[in-house]
Amino acid sequence: MYVTxxxxxxxxxxxxxIAECSNPKPEHRVKPGAYLFHEGDExxxxxxxxxGTLRLTRIMEDGRRQVIAFGYPGDIVGFPNNGLHHTDxxxxxxxxxxxxxxxALETGKGNTKLHRSLxxxxxxxxxxxxxxxxxxxxxxxxxxxxxxxxxxxxxxxxNLGQFKQISLPMSRxxxxxxxxxxTETVSRTITQLRKCNVIALENVQTVIIxxxxxxxxxxxxx
Amino acid sequence: MYVTxxxxxxxxxxxxxIAECSNPKPEHRVKPGAYLFHEGDExxxxxxxxxGTLRLTRIMEDGRRQVIAFGYPGDIVGFPNNGLHHTDxxxxxxxxxxxxxxxALETGKGNTKLHRSLxxxxxxxxxxxxxxxxxxxxxxxxxxxxxxxxxxxxxxxxNLGQFKQISLPMSRxxxxxxxxxxTETVSRTITQLRKCNVIALENVQTVIIxxxxxxxxxxxxx
DNA sequence: CGCGTCTTTGAGAAACATCAACAGCGGTGG
DNA sequence: CCACCGCTGTTGATGTTTCTCAAAGACGCG
Numbered sequence: 001m002y003v004t005x006x007x008x009x010x011x012x013x014x015x016x017x018i019a020e021c022s023n024p025k026p027e028h029r030v031k032p033g034a035y036l037f038h039e040g041d042e043x044x045x046x047x048x049x050x051x052g053t054l055r056l057t058r059i060m061e062d063g064r065r066q067v068i069a070f071g072y073p074g075d076i077v078g079f080p081n082n083g084l085h086h087t088d089x090x091x092x093x094x095x096x097x098x099x100x101x102x103x104a105l106e107t108g109k110g111n112t113k114l115h116r117s118l119x120x121x122x123x124x125x126x127x128x129x130x131x132x133x134x135x136x137x138x139x140x141x142x143x144x145x146x147x148x149x150x151x152x153x154x155x156x157x158x159n160l161g162q163f164k165q166i167s168l169p170m171s172r173x174x175x176x177x178x179x180x181x182x183t184e185t186v187s188r189t190i191t192q193l194r195k196c197n198v199i200a201l202e203n204v205q206t207v208i209i210x211x212x213x214x215x216x217x218x219x220x221x222x
Numbered sequence: 223m224y225v226t227x228x229x230x231x232x233x234x235x236x237x238x239x240i241a242e243c244s245n246p247k248p249e250h251r252v253k254p255g256a257y258l259f260h261e262g263d264e265x266x267x268x269x270x271x272x273x274g275t276l277r278l279t280r281i282m283e284d285g286r287r288q289v290i291a292f293g294y295p296g297d298i299v300g301f302p303n304n305g306l307h308h309t310d311x312x313x314x315x316x317x318x319x320x321x322x323x324x325x326a327l328e329t330g331k332g333n334t335k336l337h338r339s340l341x342x343x344x345x346x347x348x349x350x351x352x353x354x355x356x357x358x359x360x361x362x363x364x365x366x367x368x369x370x371x372x373x374x375x376x377x378x379x380x381n382l383g384q385f386k387q388i389s390l391p392m393s394r395x396x397x398x399x400x401x402x403x404x405t406e407t408v409s410r411t412i413t414q415l416r417k418c419n420v421i422a423l424e425n426v427q428t429v430i431i432x433x434x435x436x437x438x439x440x441x442x443x444x
Numbered sequence: 445c446g447c448g449t450c451t452t453t454g455a456g457a458a459a460c461a462t463c464a465a466c467a468g469c470g471g472t473g474g
Numbered sequence: 475c476c477a478c479c480g481c482t483g484t485t486g487a488t489g490t491t492t493c494t495c496a497a498a499g500a501c502g503c504g
Contacts, residue, residue: 058353058356060356122345125348126347126348127301127308130280138286138402180358187453221284403460406483407459409484
């Protein structure tokens, strides 16, 4: 179904000088369905998302899957361990990334500012993962879904007159694998939130947050 | 029940020059039940465990708790985010730690070797947390407990003639909060493993691994 | 328009949590 | 030294949540 990213899917763009990147760096465009790296790949570069959405996954031998994180603009993904990637990374949408050599993090040669910023990203990552732990280990299905929508709302919610809306580029199965649920449970929970008028669905991939406070309350456990 | 670590609980020891630490560093001794830091504390130092066991926890407003990790000798704990600790850290046993200023990680001034080693520890941490995700999100109760015992067996199992044994300095509630289960379920699962003769209990805190292969098979899902 | 994929909905089953009682163990004080 | 107390861990009975299996609906694509 999905294939590893062939060379022609990564094109060097003409855009330069993004964000905290002091030197001009090539920005790569990635097509939906393309993989930036696979578990076990030699880790040569880190990727800073500038547009679009990525998905990081780990898979067990028997096929069970855990979505580790979604990569949104500003996120940095691909932190290596022992020089290897330990997740798969697929683009869910058309995406753009700036890549940095792993050495920029590990040895920091040449660019102290970049080194610091990658390091801080790693520390943010640890912190974010700890939040996720609490969710996976201790929250109910509805709390998980509500938390998920809250985080996305804060992070990438778009103002839409009276309400905010969020687009969900990932499938229900991706959300389920992120939250440690099944697609059916995710679907049912979303239906419940809809019936309580906490959210509304513009379409399957677009959620309108009707009652952000109620959603937040649900996320934290009433 | 538990109190924050009072000054007299941290004593500068006479021991110096541990592990990857090129300069002599004071080693601190910590008494069981003492806290090295709390969630929200300003993060001034990182702690490298040299003996004993620590426990890192996060707590929700309503009291639900998640054990993020156990800190065993060799582990480095206390990675900050925005300059703050985001977990509590308690010593489960008498423990010793070497502390490093956060700046050794963040700016790396003065000691490149230490900087690198702390950075690598952070990357290992990210990797370990991703493994834990899979466990929390996608494994059954018995797989969780089996995985837990396997990891501990590899990490701190002591050879005991024919078999290996592991000591569990943490309570069943700690294990439950680490695995996202209840104490009752942890207890029942351990009883099952005992009845299948995969493990035996020397006492409540000491597990003897009778069939490591069977345990590993259970951990991965038969 | 038909087909495949993804999502939703329903009914039943399984896993785990909850509630409750009991057992084991260490510490304390008589 | 022993009896008692409190805490932790175990076991049992029951309940709830979530998963599983199944089928129908929605949506995009050729």
